[in-house]
Amino acid sequence: MRDTKIVATLGPASSDEQTLREMIRAGVNVVRINFSHGAAQDHIDRVNLVRRIAEEEGVYVGVLADLQGPKIRIAMFEEKSVVLSNGAEFVFDTDSATPGNVQRVGLDYPELIKDVTGGDILLLDDGKIRMKVLSKNESSLRCVVEQGGVLSNRKGINKLGGGLSAAALTSKDMTDILTAAAFEADFLAVSFPKNAADMYMARELMRNAGGTNALMIAKIERAEAIPNLEEILEASDGIMVARGDLAVEVGDAKVPALQKKMIRMAREKNKLSITATQMMESMITSHVPTRAEVSDVANAVLDGTDAVMLSAETASGAFPIETVRVMAQVCVEAASFTPINLDQEMVNRTFGRIDQSVAMAAMFTAYHFNANAILCMTESGSTALWMSRFNSGVPILCMSRNIHTLRRLSLYRTVSVVPMPTEDMTREHAMATAEALLMKRGLLKLGDLVVTTSGSTMGKIGGSDTMLVRRIGS
Template sequence: RARLVREAAKRAGREVAIMADLQGPKIRVGKFAEGKVFLQPGQTFVLDAARTELGDIDAVGLDYKALPREVKTGDVLLLNDGLIVIVVDRVKGEAIYTTVRMGGELSNNKGINKQGGGLTAPALTAKDMEDIRTAMSFHADYVAVSFPKNATDMEMARQLCSVAAEDGHRPGLIAKIERAEAIPHLEEILLASDGIMVARGDLAVEVGNAVVPALQKRMIKLAREHDRVVITATQMMESMITNPVPTRAEVSDVANAVLDGTDAVMLSAETAAGKYPLETVIEMAKICHAAEGGEAFELEADFTGKTFSRIDQTIAMGALFTAHHLGAKAIVAMTDSGSTALWMSRHLIQVPIYALTSKIATQRKMTLYRNVRPLLIDTSADRDTALAEAEADLKARDIVQTGDVYAITCGEPMGSPGGTNMLKICRVG
């Protein structure tokens, strides 16, 4: 699949980032003799970690053997993404005896969540560690870690990626915020990651649907404040799994995520298993484009009370401010690591940012940065030659025309990571 993506991107004349999404410790029921059962409200049902035979209407096995030691009488368990609700009556040995509060169809290997969180399953399983090796073998640009509880989980994932990547490839790490336990540690998880995903499915099951919208806004704001990217995901266009058009509520959901400042919106079942995958992507793109066109932004307010201790960050902020007030057609960041483009993208501005790099890995990684169009260009020449080639490339792509003003940032000497120290204002021709 990774090879297909690279080939398709090449045919389209562009690069995209590939994110490898680790499964994580999905806590599940076992299998049923008939594939599924239908639980009725008020009936008793047993989750039995010691059970070896297939499940039935009375009981089913567990793949997470520690569950009986992590629940107590009165705990609420949510099965199949919260569609079925059961309450723990008592725990005896390896068996959890429950009463069904809200019934429904329960089929093989459906997930289990504990309301309010509190399960101790590690964020990285043996399968995840093997999957990291696979992701590094095809140079995944990002690795998404499921169910991290704290910064340590992210640091461990980064170390595993480093060990698995024999050629020095370093992917960006995305923390999927989907556990109640992650919320108090949100800032430390952010700082240990390159970005976060607002993974609304499992998160909503654990903390409750009503809490998620405010959490989403908070997470997006915090990510941007800490110069991290943010992805908003789960059920964004859910009705398009079976319908060719979205609901008005789904349109508003996608648009509001964009207006809040998310870098990306992500589809799941809509494109993985839905009937209208292409139509869904087209509809989502239209919504994002329209939402961006209606944004209000106050660049000066972004800088009020801020101090920048690094020269490269100060240059990046200066480019934004100058381009905004001059009405520049573009901001051009010549970058080795992508940091300058990332900092610029944390502020809403209607001047497009073109990030020029000589590294294909940097180009792909920057495709996730909001309002950044990453382009591959040879920056090995001396500064003046490289700047002239950059302008020629922008003209050839019809980004700027004779007479247009644009801002360009670069470093001297060129090609040094973190070395951006120059801002130049140019008029084409």
């Protein structure tokens, strides 16, 4: 059982049945549907295929719908690309219909002109090209190239330090939310939120579309989001450390420390975290990662992230299955070196709910009794979430009758999910059934010490009120 989960982006390289099946067998826990590419029906078909394969394989795979957000891009060039030299002047203007050349190009987001002023730094193509704004008028920006290179059609553009006024949710996003609700996404990732209001709006739109079971993930990729991180977390169920756009806005050197801060804050607030961007980028074209990439994934695991994410590596790369397999191996090895400081982590922590107190008591007891497993019988998954925020070194086996809960739990660190029979039964019958099922699957054996949490009334959300410690078979 692997503590840290793997999110894999689907695309042309990972859409056929055999590849998807092998990726799931290799360790994929959640698939990412990237709304920046593809048509709605393509996404629906992929989700249906994933869920059919997961059912056949006897596992639960979550679906993360990732909204495109406001992509601020340049328009098109006459020759598809130009080579910009250091010191050359270049103009951005509002004439996106006229193809660009080595002197100018149009903007798909003309409001950029209002958001910048003389002296501002513009970064294009994920920071590969850097320009300084010299002057502007109502319809154009005159810049000087500080770091040149090849600039091609539709590349993204950012302002160093942030400050762009583009709304987090576009009309395309609102349409895509309807699609995400239609295929019952388990998680909805919102791109470029600046504050809590952006997340509240996305949640309301998703609920109105019928997606009441989806957890909301805020992608932290704007400089403005950093000072508002606490309020964004309060309005979300989790965050994605989206290191690509974030690095462009705040600078590469600041991202590692921000990653650690965000993951730590998420765990303290009982929220989920996903670490993303270029985790195994070289495996797009190579069957082995670099040692730096292995260290990057391992450090995210040691930071306590719930999941590590693959983007182009599995969407369009040449080795999607191998990439998942290597990432899973790194996660397992890194977790074996994760320090366990449960007593220290619980110092000064207070719990205001009975079910939360039961969850924490189970963690404490399992750790000090050196239990073989924690068996969490849950309806909503909240008990498992609270447990997974701490590292006790004891596997958490979570059982539920709710299919939506089982899929959401696929993202929670240290949690393994097993379905419960759907028929009504007493708590004692349910516990006996759970233990028998887990023994059949090889997750427990006779003599194992197990700490179990459950509710007096089966099927009641927030009803966990009992902890039981026993040896299997005694």
